[in-house]
Amino acid sequence: MRGKSRRLAALAVLAWLGACDAARLAEAPPLIDERHAVAPFDDLLFAFDWVTGRIEQGGRTGVLARWEGPIRFTVRDRIASPSIAASVLPELKRIAAIANVEVVELKDEDPGANFVVAMTSSSMGGTGTGNCAARVAAEASGRLRLVTLEINLASRGGFTGCIRHEILHGLGLGHPHAIPSILSYQFPDLASLTRNDVILLKSLYDPVLRPGFYRLATLDRARNLIARQTGVNEAEVTRRDLGRPVLDRIRREMTEEAEKGGVFAAHQLGNAYFFGHAVAVDHAQGVAWWKRAADAGFSEAAWRVARSYLRGLGVPVDLDAGRRYATEAARRDHQGAQFELAEWLAAESKDPESLGEALVWAILAERGGHPEGARLRGEIARRVPEARRREAEASAAAWRPAPRTAIDAAWRSP
Numbered sequence: 001m002r003g004k005s006r007r008l009a010a011l012a013v014l015a016w017l018g019a020c021d022a023a024r025l026a027e028a029p030p031l032i033d034e035r036h037a038v039a040p041f042d043d044l045l046f047a048f049d050w051v052t053g054r055i056e057q058g059g060r061t062g063v064l065a066r067w068e069g070p071i072r073f074t075v076r077d078r079i080a081s082p083s084i085a086a087s088v089l090p091e092l093k094r095i096a097a098i099a100n101v102e103v104v105e106l107k108d109e110d111p112g113a114n115f116v117v118a119m120t121s122s123s124m125g126g127t128g129t130g131n132c133a134a135r136v137a138a139e140a141s142g143r144l145r146l147v148t149l150e151i152n153l154a155s156r157g158g159f160t161g162c163i164r165h166e167i168l169h170g171l172g173l174g175h176p177h178a179i180p181s182i183l184s185y186q187f188p189d190l191a192s193l194t195r196n197d198v199i200l201l202k203s204l205y206d207p208v209l210r211p212g213f214y215r216l217a218t219l220d221r222a223r224n225l226i227a228r229q230t231g232v233n234e235a236e237v238t239r240r241d242l243g244r245p246v247l248d249r250i251r252r253e254m255t256e257e258a259e260k261g262g263v264f265a266a267h268q269l270g271n272a273y274f275f276g277h278a279v280a281v282d283h284a285q286g287v288a289w290w291k292r293a294a295d296a297g298f299s300e301a302a303w304r305v306a307r308s309y310l311r312g313l314g315v316p317v318d319l320d321a322g323r324r325y326a327t328e329a330a331r332r333d334h335q336g337a338q339f340e341l342a343e344w345l346a347a348e349s350k351d352p353e354s355l356g357e358a359l360v361w362a363i364l365a366e367r368g369g370h371p372e373g374a375r376l377r378g379e380i381a382r383r384v385p386e387a388r389r390r391e392a393e394a395s396a397a398a399w400r401p402a403p404r405t406a407i408d409a410a411w412r413s414p
């Protein structure tokens with residue numbers, strides 16, 4: 001009791017602001033409320049689309065984002081409300097356990113943290129509900145990098161629900177408004193997760209999905225994950241093509257977005273058609289979408305187009321076009337394109353001069369971290385005369401990338 005009254009005394013400093021409701025924290029509702037029905041299959045699949053998010057709305061590029069590796073948790077300004085600050089970690093641990101994500105507690109204010117709780121006394125931006133807000137930063141690879149969960153002590157309280165809501169954002173989930181969920185604005189009074197939240201969270205962290213997955217590829221696989229958790233026989237997913245209305249709806253939305261000039265949408269449609277994610281494989285249509293994105297300055301798509309021309313997949317072989325697209329992306333420091341160009345030039349080269357150019361691109365691909373860069377560089381280097389090799393190494397050392405396009409910059413920092 002003594003400990004509790006001391007905590008309340010610390011809170012009193014802020015009580016005049018009409019701030020904290022410690023009683024609500026003490027009577028936290030159960031973590032999972034079983035009373036809400038599990039949503040129908042298609043509704044859950046549609047809700048899961050919010051995981052990868054709406055491409056180009058709110059600046060998102062539409063790739064799956066989640067934690068890989070442990071969450072390193074810390075609190076800033078704990079003194080402003082020790083009891084509320086202390087309530088976040090247990091909640092985070094319980095929710096992260098559902099996703100099998102490890103949570104490591106660091107000392108308060110530790111700069112090595114990647115999940116920071118900050119106390120504020122004003123309303124804020126981010127994805128906030130008024131009482132709390134989360135800012136979620138991800139790497140281009142889709143790995144979550146930094147979450148800041150702000151708790152507004154000047155708000156009316158009822159923090160448990162908002163903390164849980166923001167923790168789910170901090171694990172990578174968006175707002176599935178159409179189903180009973182603590183993340184849905186249709187159910188503002190929910191302070192517990194529902195079965196639906198658990199299904200979405202477990203699906204997001206299933207090993208068959210990876211950070212960086214595109215939207216249709218994610219949804220295609222999510223069908224099996226949702227089936228498994230809702231008692232639907234997985235064989236039925238394929239046999240009855242479950243979730244097809246949702247996949248078609250998302251594909252139509254992405255097509256509209258791409259036709260309005262959405263570059264990421266065009267690029268992702270390219271992947272979907274080329275590889276057959278949620279649609280039948282159609283190489284020609286895949287390359288056509290990639291070309292749109294490439295011609296808008298997107299290097300990732302330019303690299304795909306280059307490969308297609310050089311191999312004659314989806315388009316007739318056109319070495320000039322292939323080389324042109326590859327060079328464009330390679331000059332903007334796209335490692336895949338640098339590797340592609342090096343490999344192609346090395347295969348085509350009859351004279352040491354062009355082998356030297358191949359070597360420069362191979363060195364750059366290796367330097368940029370291409371997984372096969374070292375092997376290719378070694379192979380080409382063995383064929384290049386000593387003097388040419390030194391020249392190539394000097395050129396690579398002095399090489400500077402062409403300015404990044406706006407769309408490349410947006411892709412790399414979602």
Ligand SMILES: [Zn+2]
Binds near residue numbers: 128169175183
């Ligand atoms: Zn929210």
